[in-house]
Amino acid sequence: KTNINTNFIKSIVTDDLKEGRVNSVVTRFPPEPNGYLHIGHAKSICLNFELADELGGKTNLRFDDTNPIKEDAEFVRSIKEDVEWLGFEWDGLFFASDYFDFMYEKARLLIRKGKAYVCQLNADEIRESRGTLTQPGKESPYRNRPEEESLDLFDRMRKGEFKDGEMVLRAKIDMSSPNINLRDPILYRISHTHHHNTGDTWCIYPMYAFAHPLEDAHEGVTHSICTLEFEDQRPLYDWVIQECETEHVPHQYEFAKLKLTDTIMGKRYLKQMVDEGVVDGWDDPRMPTVSGLRRRGFTPESIRNFCREIGVTKSDSTVDVKYLEHFIREDLKLKAPRTMGVLKPLKVVITNYPEGQVEMLDAEINSENPEMGIRQIPFSREIYIEQDDFMENPPSKYFRLFPGNEVRLKHAYFIKCEEVIKDEAGSVIELRCTYDPETKSGSGFTGRKVKGTIHWVEATKALPAEFRLYEPLVLPKQEDAEEEQSFLDRINPNSLEVVQGFVEPNMKDVAPNDKFQFFRHGYFNVDSKATTEEKPVFNQTVSLKSSFVI
Ligand code: ATP
Ligand code: MG
Numbered sequence: 001k002t003n004i005n006t007n008f009i010k011s012i013v014t015d016d017l018k019e020g021r022v023n024s025v026v027t028r029f030p031p032e033p034n035g036y037l038h039i040g041h042a043k044s045i046c047l048n049f050e051l052a053d054e055l056g057g058k059t060n061l062r063f064d065d066t067n068p069i070k071e072d073a074e075f076v077r078s079i080k081e082d083v084e085w086l087g088f089e090w091d092g093l094f095f096a097s098d099y100f101d102f103m104y105e106k107a108r109l110l111i112r113k114g115k116a117y118v119c120q121l122n123a124d125e126i127r128e129s130r131g132t133l134t135q136p137g138k139e140s141p142y143r144n145r146p147e148e149e150s151l152d153l154f155d156r157m158r159k160g161e162f163k164d165g166e167m168v169l170r171a172k173i174d175m176s177s178p179n180i181n182l183r184d185p186i187l188y189r190i191s192h193t194h195h196h197n198t199g200d201t202w203c204i205y206p207m208y209a210f211a212h213p214l215e216d217a218h219e220g221v222t223h224s225i226c227t228l229e230f231e232d233q234r235p236l237y238d239w240v241i242q243e244c245e246t247e248h249v250p251h252q253y254e255f256a257k258l259k260l261t262d263t264i265m266g267k268r269y270l271k272q273m274v275d276e277g278v279v280d281g282w283d284d285p286r287m288p289t290v291s292g293l294r295r296r297g298f299t300p301e302s303i304r305n306f307c308r309e310i311g312v313t314k315s316d317s318t319v320d321v322k323y324l325e326h327f328i329r330e331d332l333k334l335k336a337p338r339t340m341g342v343l344k345p346l347k348v349v350i351t352n353y354p355e356g357q358v359e360m361l362d363a364e365i366n367s368e369n370p371e372m373g374i375r376q377i378p379f380s381r382e383i384y385i386e387q388d389d390f391m392e393n394p395p396s397k398y399f400r401l402f403p404g405n406e407v408r409l410k411h412a413y414f415i416k417c418e419e420v421i422k423d424e425a426g427s428v429i430e431l432r433c434t435y436d437p438e439t440k441s442g443s444g445f446t447g448r449k450v451k452g453t454i455h456w457v458e459a460t461k462a463l464p465a466e467f468r469l470y471e472p473l474v475l476p477k478q479e480d481a482e483e484e485q486s487f488l489d490r491i492n493p494n495s496l497e498v499v500q501g502f503v504e505p506n507m508k509d510v511a512p513n514d515k516f517q518f519f520r521h522g523y524f525n526v527d528s529k530a531t532t533e534e535k536p537v538f539n540q541t542v543s544l545k546s547s548f549v550i
């Protein structure tokens with residue numbers, strides 16, 4: 001097993017084990033099933049699972065499903081699929097909603113101890129009475145109601161006697177605490193909402209700050225790792241654990257969220273793009289979701305290596321998305337077969353090649369990994385080349401095809417452009433070339449050199465294919481924008497380009513998620529949804545070039 005880079009959380013856990021503060025480490029990944037997982041979640045998954053794996057501990061997958069309004073069984077399904085695809089096996093699979101009875105009893109314990117009360121202020125009144133950073137809060141008039149009365153009201157809240165928002169259960173902590181999170185936070189609210197797991201059993205639901213520590217305690221989690229925005233809630237986390245007198249005492253640790261350049265990450269925004277039809281679903285290959293990256297052609301290894309290498313820190317920073325792309329190139333370099341595909345075809349007729357003849361040429365499957373062997377590709381009098389590989393009036397330093405110039409066809413022969421055929425509108429529709437049989441690839445020909453090598457496919461046997469090329473979904477914020485730009489105003493209209501071209505005939509049996517390196521075009525993945533028996537669809541994962549310097 002690969003060692004994870006050392007990070008501050010790993011140091012804490014290692015010390016806790018060494019000093020005997022814990023006997024073994026238990027972590028959890030706690031997604032809320034209100035969307036698909038994204039690459040930021042992948043970072044948290046890798047951190048939690050690899051930490052426990054390496055130190056002989058356990059990791060639970062726990063659905064933090066305490067807010068029924070936004071949750072859905074489809075999200076539960078996709079989250080499980082993505083965690084498994086990333087290569088991790090959870091020890092326990094839990095739903096926070098399975099602990100509702102436990103949480104309810106803990107809430108009653110708090111009331112009995114005089115540490116919680118039912119409050120009938122409305123949401124606005126509670127917000128106002130909470131005060132500000134510079135002003136202490138005001139105590140609720142219900143704060144000192146008898147415990148028996150709170151117990152009775154809480155019981156009746158559960159039985160459904162009150163409407164949404166009529167009352168809440170609040171912790172009784174300190175309305176003048178410098179930490180606003182401790183100014184009598186809400187523990188339970190009324191919500192007459194159907195829940196994907198518990199149905200209509202409950203009409204009161206615990207708040208995150210109360211539920212999360214209890215979920216951790218219930219499962220015996222030792223190190224509860226979350227992102228930095230929860231740092232201010234840690235005192236409340238500890239308060240809940242202490243006052244609820246749980247058997248296990250978990251601790252919370254925070255790290256900085258992953259942010260990527262050119263990438264919108266928050267689930268809320270991703271959902272909006274799905275709902276408004278900006279993309280074709282959560283797994284659109286342009287999305288930074290795990291399922292989108294999978295359809296785009298990223299491998300679990302590339303994502304895990306990326307997450308490991310960016311490390312775990314306490315300060316916010318943004319990682320260049322090119323760094324993620326670097327890891328997929330590295331992973332596929334030796335694995336992906338090389339092939340040729342013409343994205344924007346231009347017909348070439350080789351006038352001195354015998355009519356009706358087709359020869360088979362040998363081509364290495366992966367020049368960087370010779371063990372992958374060779375494939376055979378047909379060659380004949382008619383081929384397709386890339387429109388961009390021909391210019392009638394080229395600038396200097398253009399080494400591809402132009403009238404009178406000779407280039408090398410990869411794995412085949414030198415050809416020379418003799419004639420340009422145009423349609424009535426003046427567009428180039430065909431080239432007439434000659435080839436030199438002496439220059440066959442592999443023949444050891446050294447008679448003369450050419451500067452350009454281009455790719456091609458034989459025209460009569462080529463397989464039609466669709467290629468999908470991508471740019472970032474969202475354009476950068478305009479520095480001089482007068483108003484705060486919504487990200488929906490920054491949607492890139494050119495984020496998807498679909499072209500119809502041709503691939504080698506040996507591609508006819510490709511399977512979804514097969515990966516190839518198309519010569520000069522980069523890495524592509526066979527699309528799992530749009531590919532048909534007749535026509536494969538290839539999603540460009542990354543181009544070949546990287547401007548990223550490590
Ligand atoms: P979002 O802000 O995208 O909606 P979330 O934090 O609300 O994400 P959860 O389902 O609550 O989503 O997240 C599950 C776990 O993943 C949490 O522990 C959370 O801290 C972590 N996580 C979420 N986003 C990131 C990120 N960008 N980088 C690292 N960890 C993240
Ligand atoms: Mg969350």
Ligand code: MG
Pocket residue numbers: 032267
């Ligand atoms: Mg959220």
